[in-house]
Amino acid sequence: MTISRADCLALDADDPLRRFRDEFVLPDGTVYLVGNSLGALSRTAAAATARVVAEEWGGQLVGGWNASGWFDLPLTTGDRLAPLIGAGPGQVVVGDTTSIAIVKAVSAALRLRPERRVIVSDTANFPTDRYVVQGLVGSLGGYEIRDIDGPDALDAALSDDVACVLLSEVDYRTGARLDTAEVTARVRGAGALMIWDLCHSAGAYQVDVAEADFAVGCTYKYLNGGPGAPAFLYANPRHHADAESILTGWHGHAAPFAFEPAYRPAEGVRRFSVGTPHVLSFAPLNASLDIWERVDMAQVRAKSVALTSLFIDLVEESCAPYGLELVSPRDPERRGSQVSFRHPDGYPVMRALIDRGVHGDFRAPDLLRFGFAPLYIGFADVHDAATALAEVLGKELWRDERYRRRLAVT
Numbered sequence: 001m002t003i004s005r006a007d008c009l010a011l012d013a014d015d016p017l018r019r020f021r022d023e024f025v026l027p028d029g030t031v032y033l034v035g036n037s038l039g040a041l042s043r044t045a046a047a048a049t050a051r052v053v054a055e056e057w058g059g060q061l062v063g064g065w066n067a068s069g070w071f072d073l074p075l076t077t078g079d080r081l082a083p084l085i086g087a088g089p090g091q092v093v094v095g096d097t098t099s100i101a102i103v104k105a106v107s108a109a110l111r112l113r114p115e116r117r118v119i120v121s122d123t124a125n126f127p128t129d130r131y132v133v134q135g136l137v138g139s140l141g142g143y144e145i146r147d148i149d150g151p152d153a154l155d156a157a158l159s160d161d162v163a164c165v166l167l168s169e170v171d172y173r174t175g176a177r178l179d180t181a182e183v184t185a186r187v188r189g190a191g192a193l194m195i196w197d198l199c200h201s202a203g204a205y206q207v208d209v210a211e212a213d214f215a216v217g218c219t220y221k222y223l224n225g226g227p228g229a230p231a232f233l234y235a236n237p238r239h240h241a242d243a244e245s246i247l248t249g250w251h252g253h254a255a256p257f258a259f260e261p262a263y264r265p266a267e268g269v270r271r272f273s274v275g276t277p278h279v280l281s282f283a284p285l286n287a288s289l290d291i292w293e294r295v296d297m298a299q300v301r302a303k304s305v306a307l308t309s310l311f312i313d314l315v316e317e318s319c320a321p322y323g324l325e326l327v328s329p330r331d332p333e334r335r336g337s338q339v340s341f342r343h344p345d346g347y348p349v350m351r352a353l354i355d356r357g358v359h360g361d362f363r364a365p366d367l368l369r370f371g372f373a374p375l376y377i378g379f380a381d382v383h384d385a386a387t388a389l390a391e392v393l394g395k396e397l398w399r400d401e402r403y404r405r406r407l408a409v410t
């Protein structure tokens with residue numbers, strides 16, 4: 001390879017983010033390129049969680065709702081996360097899952113545009129985004145989903161009956177990244193509301209929710225909140241007085257402990273809280289946010305571009321004869337922090353690679369997906385991953401029968 005492993009080690013030695021790698025637990029011999037699915041464990045997460053269990057739950061019992069601020073965790077954690085997506089204090093609420101957050105954002109958007117009956121969604125959206133919109137439309141009645149095939153088809157879909165548009169900033173399969181400001185301007189210019197799914201952007205680089213109406217995303221990928229960590233929902237302040245989701249639970253009530261018979265929305269973004277916060281799940285997320293508060297996002301983006309570009313170059317150089325096709329945009333400006341290649345035997349290729357300590361994932365029907373979390377992935381990891389992939393393909397190690405057996409979760 002034109003760039004040697006020694007060159008990569010030199011790049012690692014010069015990397016201003018290198019010190020963060022030691023703040024994460026990464027098993028020896030593992031190159032972990034799946035931070036776009038489940039981020040790594042931060043070193044302080046286990047102790048932080050144990051402390052909440054032993055001191056707060058064990059020591060304070062129900063008093064923890066006041067004494068340890070459990071009741072406000074969705075908002076206090078939202079305020080900590082907000083800068084990472086370009087939002088301000090009081091604009092982000094944390095809780096539930098992204099799927100539930102989409103129900104809340106879409107249902108609120110529909111109520112804000114009652115005369116419009118169409119929801120625009122992309123066929124490339126992550127399936128849960130599509131499923132929950134289908135479920136909403138099926139239950140509410142009188143609404144229609146208009147599917148587009150990619151953002152180029154957006155203008156033609158934006159008729160004056162469109163209430164809202166739901167898109168992902170970064171495509172979970174290809175890693176292609178949209179220009180959120182430009183798309184949001186088009187959608188709002190047509191009188192519709194813009195809802196962004198930021199699952200594959202938050203923590204991958206500095207996001208800017210800017211003029212968006214709503215945004216949702218998960219905290220278990222690049223934000224390292226842990227498996228099943230609570231999701232976030234951003235609501236633009238212009239909607240804080242009027243927006244109401246279909247999920248009107250008591251934690252979104254103006255006075256939850258007045259136990260009134262009728263729902264009255266809380267002021268501001270709190271109205272998007274629904275039920276009891278998952279207190280224990282906030283502990284590892286807040287431990288990770290302690291790290292994010294010390295991170296320079298410009299360095300994160302610069303490193304992400306360098307890592308993904310190097311991976312593309314090394315793989316194309318060393319795997320040229322083996323039928324891989326780059327699916328991610330070549331232009332780094334149009335790319336998130338992920339690189340995907342197509343291969344007809346992608347599934348066994350990925351299984352063989354994982355067997356050699358290089359963890360990516362597979363997305364049907366034929367995509368090999370590699371995520372680069374700049375806080376803990378280095379340039380030597382990129383070299384090792386490309387070298388292992390070339391070996392798996394060159395020696396046809398993926399032909400081993402055991403790599404064809406499908407696991408439940410890919």
Ligand SMILES: Cc1ncc(COP(=O)(O)O)c(C=O)c1O
Binds near residue numbers: 099200
């Ligand atoms: C773009 C996108 N949206 C939503 C989800 C999932 O949401 P949930 O956390 O509700 O499973 C994922 C990943 O699982 C995703 O990649």
Ligand SMILES: Nc1c(O)cccc1C(=O)C[C@H](N)C(=O)O
Binds near residue numbers: 036038172409
């Ligand atoms: N959310 C996941 C899960 O519950 C199980 C396994 C993987 C995931 C993921 O996050 C996958 C991820 N959203 C994707 O982009 O495919």
